[in-house]
Amino acid sequence: MAYIDNSNSIPVPAGEARVEDYLALLKPSVMSLVVFTAIVGLLVAPGAINPVIAVIAIVCIAIGAGASGALNMWYDSDIDAIMSRTANRPIPAGRITREEALVFGLVLSVFSVALLSLATNWVAGGLLAFTIVFYAVIYTMWLKRSTPQNIVIGGAAGAFPPMVGWAAVTGTIPIESVALFMIIFLWTPPHFWALALYKQSDYGAAGIPMMPNVKGEASTKLQILVYSVLLAASALVPTILGFSGLVYTVVAVLTGAMFLWLAWKLFRAEDGVPMRKAARTLFTYSLSYLFIVFFALLTDNLLTRFGSVIG
Amino acid sequence: MSAPNEIREVIIYPPEIEAARAKVRRRRSLALGAALALFAITFYVLTIIKMGPAVFDRAI
Numbered sequence: 001m002a003y004i005d006n007s008n009s010i011p012v013p014a015g016e017a018r019v020e021d022y023l024a025l026l027k028p029s030v031m032s033l034v035v036f037t038a039i040v041g042l043l044v045a046p047g048a049i050n051p052v053i054a055v056i057a058i059v060c061i062a063i064g065a066g067a068s069g070a071l072n073m074w075y076d077s078d079i080d081a082i083m084s085r086t087a088n089r090p091i092p093a094g095r096i097t098r099e100e101a102l103v104f105g106l107v108l109s110v111f112s113v114a115l116l117s118l119a120t121n122w123v124a125g126g127l128l129a130f131t132i133v134f135y136a137v138i139y140t141m142w143l144k145r146s147t148p149q150n151i152v153i154g155g156a157a158g159a160f161p162p163m164v165g166w167a168a169v170t171g172t173i174p175i176e177s178v179a180l181f182m183i184i185f186l187w188t189p190p191h192f193w194a195l196a197l198y199k200q201s202d203y204g205a206a207g208i209p210m211m212p213n214v215k216g217e218a219s220t221k222l223q224i225l226v227y228s229v230l231l232a233a234s235a236l237v238p239t240i241l242g243f244s245g246l247v248y249t250v251v252a253v254l255t256g257a258m259f260l261w262l263a264w265k266l267f268r269a270e271d272g273v274p275m276r277k278a279a280r281t282l283f284t285y286s287l288s289y290l291f292i293v294f295f296a297l298l299t300d301n302l303l304t305r306f307g308s309v310i311g
Numbered sequence: 312m313s314a315p316n317e318i319r320e321v322i323i324y325p326p327e328i329e330a331a332r333a334k335v336r337r338r339r340s341l342a343l344g345a346a347l348a349l350f351a352i353t354f355y356v357l358t359i360i361k362m363g364p365a366v367f368d369r370a371i
Contacts, residue, residue, distance in 0.1 A: 016335050019342045050360055056353060111350075119357055 017100065021090040025073055025101055026066030026108075033290065034065040034161045040294045041162030041180055044243065044301045045169040053119050057168040060116035061161055063108050064128045068157070070105030071136035074098055076144075079206040085199065105136070116168070124167040131160040145207070148214040155188030156181075162294075179237040183293065186231040190224045190263060191286040197221075197266075197279035217275065221267045224282070228263035232256030235293055244300050251296035255289050 038061040042054055049057075073080065073091055081092035090096040109132050117125025139154030147153075159181045166177035196203055196210040197220060203210040211220045235252040238244040244252075262282045269278040324332065 016332050017339070018335055019338050022339075022342075052356060052360055056357065115353070119361075 017090065017096045021095045022104060024090050025070040025096065025104060026063075027069030027072075028066075030069060030158075031062050031065050034158070035062045036291065037180070037184060037294055038062075038161035038165035040298045041165030041177060042168055043165075043298055044180075045166040045177070047169050049120075049169045054168070056119045057116060057124065057165070060112045060119065061128060061164050061168075064112035064116070064132055065161065067105045067108035067112060068132045068135040070101050070108065071132070072140045074101040074105055075136070075140050077101075079145075079208060082206040083202040085202060109136075116164075120168040121171040123171045123173065124164055127160060127164045127167055127173070131157055131164065134160070146209070148209045148211045150209065151192040152189050155185055155192075158188060159184035176238070176241055176243050179234070179241055180294075180297075182234045182237065183231070184290065186227055186234050187286065187290055189227045190231065190259075191283065191290075193220050193224050194266070194279045194283035194286060198276040198283075217271060221269075221275075225260075225263045225267045228260050232260055238297060244297055245304055246300075247303065248296045248300035252293055255292050255296075259285065259289055 035058060039058055042049070042057065073089055076086075077089075077091040077098055080086035080089050086092065091098055091101055109129075113125050113129045113132070116128050135154070135157035139150065139157055143150040143154050162180035162184070163173060163177045166180070167173060193211050196212050197217060200210065200212040204213045211223065215223075232252075233256075235256050236249070239249045239252070259282075262278070262285055266275070266278040266282050269275040
C-alpha cells in the first residue's frame, strides 16, 4: 500500500484525496485568467444582465474551465509524471486516481454547461460546452502529442471565455467578441513558446512536440516575433471597431510595444543562458500583458458608461 | 455478489493513520455537502430571478 504525505505530516493511504487535491485538479492559476477575461467580456458587452445571474455565469465559466483542467490532468497523467513542473500534480503524486479525476471532470462539465444554459442562454452554454470539448478532446487528446502547432490551435480553448461572457449577456457572437478572442488566441503562441524555450528539456523528456524541440530554437524565436507583431496589431482592433476609447488605445500601444521589444530581444539573444533569460522575461511579461490589456479595456468601457450616465 | 468462501484482504491501518484518514474523509464530506447546498440555493435564487416573485402566487 502506497502512502502519501498530508499537510499534517501524518501519512495517509494513496487515494484518500484531500479537498485541496480536488481544487488543484481545477488548475486554479489558469482559472484566474479565464475568470478575469470572462468578466471583462461580460461587462464590456452591450446590454444589461442581472448581477446575480452575472455572478452565476462567471462561476459556471470558472467551473467549466476547471472541469476541462481536470479532464486534461486525467488524460495527461502519464506525461505529467515525467515533467518537473507537473510531477507533483494530484494524479502523478498518487493522491487522486485517474478514475476519480475523470468522474470529477465530467460531472463538473455537465453541471457548468447545464447551469449556464439555464441561467443565461443556450448560446453561452453551447460555447462553454464547445470550449470544454475543444480543450479536453481536440487539444489534450489530439493536438498536444501530435503536432508542434498544438498550442496555436489549442490556444483557442483559452480564448473562448470572453466570448462566453459576452454571449451570456447578449446571446450572440458579434465581431467585437471575436476581437477579444483573437487577442488571447494570438497571445498564446508567444506565451507558451517562451516557456517551452527555457523548459524544452522537460517537454522533450515527455515526448511532447513543442516548437523548440521540433523546429529548433531559431525558428521558434522567429515565430514568437511574428506572433508578437500580430498580437500587438490585434490589440488595436477594439479601437478600430469603436468599442474602446483613448485609455485603452494608449495602454494597448505601450504594452504592445513592450511585448514587441522583448520578443525582439529574445530573437536577437545568443543561444544558451542569454536566450533562456530572455525567454523567461518574455514569458513573465506576457502574463502581465494580458491582464493589463483586458483591465484597460474594462476601465475604458466603465469610464465611458459612467461618463454617459452622469453626462 | 461475492462468493461465500471468498477471502477478502482487510487492511488495518495504525490508529494515527486511521485518524488522519477519517479527518480527510470528514473534510471531503463537508465540502461536498456545502457544494450541494450552494447548488440548491443557486437554483432557488435563479428561479426567483427568472420567473419573478409571482412564482409563489398561484393556485396549488
